[in-house]
Amino acid sequence: xxxxxxxxxxxxxxxxxxxxSSQDWNEKQSKDGIKIQTRKLQNQKYEEVRAETVIDSSxxxxxxxxxxxxxxxxxxxxxxxxxxxxxxxxDEKVIYQLTKFPFPLKSRExxxxxxxxxxxxxxxxxxxxxxxxxxxxxxxxxxxPEASIQYLLEPTLAGGTRIIWQxxxxxxxxxxxxxxxxxxxxxxxxxxxxxxxIMALD
Numbered sequence: 001x002x003x004x005x006x007x008x009x010x011x012x013x014x015x016x017x018x019x020x021s022s023q024d025w026n027e028k029q030s031k032d033g034i035k036i037q038t039r040k041l042q043n044q045k046y047e048e049v050r051a052e053t054v055i056d057s058s059x060x061x062x063x064x065x066x067x068x069x070x071x072x073x074x075x076x077x078x079x080x081x082x083x084x085x086x087x088x089x090x091d092e093k094v095i096y097q098l099t100k101f102p103f104p105l106k107s108r109e110x111x112x113x114x115x116x117x118x119x120x121x122x123x124x125x126x127x128x129x130x131x132x133x134x135x136x137x138x139x140x141x142x143x144x145p146e147a148s149i150q151y152l153l154e155p156t157l158a159g160g161t162r163i164i165w166q167x168x169x170x171x172x173x174x175x176x177x178x179x180x181x182x183x184x185x186x187x188x189x190x191x192x193x194x195x196x197x198i199m200a201l202d
Contacts, residue, residue, distance in 0.1 A: 025050055028185055034192050036185055047181040048168040051188045055161045057199035059153050062161040063124050065199070066151060067116065069095050075198055077190040080107065094131070098141060101171075108171050110144040119152070126151040146170040165192065 025037035033054065038047040055062050065071050072082035082097040095112045112128040119125050130147035152164040165188060171180060 029189060031189070032193060033196070034189055036189060038181070038185065044168065045170060046168070046177055047184065048166065049184050049188050050164070050166045051192055052162065052164045053192050053196065054156060055163055055196055055199045057161060058159060059122065059124065059155045059161045062163065062195075062199060063126075063153055066153075066195070067126060069097070072097060075191060075194040077187045077194070085111075094134075095128070105173070105175075106140065106142045108144050109139065109141040110147050112147065112149070122155055124153040126153075142172045144169065145172050163192070163195075 024039045024041075026039060027035070028038045028049075029036040035052045037050045039050075040047045066075075069082040069084050072079040076082075078100045080098045080100045082095060085094045085096055093114045095114055096109070097112065098107055098109045100107045111131050111134050113131050115127045117125050117127075128147070128149040130144055132143070132145070147167070147169045149167045149169075150165070154162040154164075156162055167184070167188070169180075169184060
């Protein structure tokens with residue numbers, strides 16, 4: 001039986017890309033070097049989150065760490081389990097993640113199709129999109145119906161890495177929108193805070 005943990009999810013993009021432009025975003029928080037913005041599009045039930053910070057480590061080390069599913073529990077907030085799957089019926093890289101929700105809520109699970117691409121000026125983009133309908137044993141977890149996550153990693157002149165994290169997640173269930181929006185901001189802020197600390201120590 002596959003085990004896992006809820007995935008805090010997100011879409012990222014290049015500055016020149018319309019999906020990752022700063023238009024329509026409202027600043028939500030700016031603390032500990034982490035800037036967080038939110039927006040709600042017309043067809044969305046919840047707010048989309050966009051966060052940006054600079055990691056004191058090379059882009060190669062940051063990429064190797066965040067792209068390794070086994071590191072999820074070390075830096076992603078509430079991540080209980082994550083693993084890469086090999087599915088014969090799919091020709092894409094798929095990751096399973098389980099996120100622990102606070103009691104009495106059920107934990108959330110998600111299957112993510114993951115793609116990595118090189119961008120301009122040695123930037124690296126990681127895109128993850130939830131997929132449904134994968135055959136598996138029944139579980140007591142709630143499957144996330146929609147998740148779009150994207151990380152954009154850009155090298156800085158000082159040898160560090162600027163990371164832009166954008167995500168939209170519908171966690172499923174009858175959760176109030178205000179609570180989901182608040183938790184998503186906390187999720188991204190704490191995850192990036194963990195990443196900054198870990199990369200500074202390595």
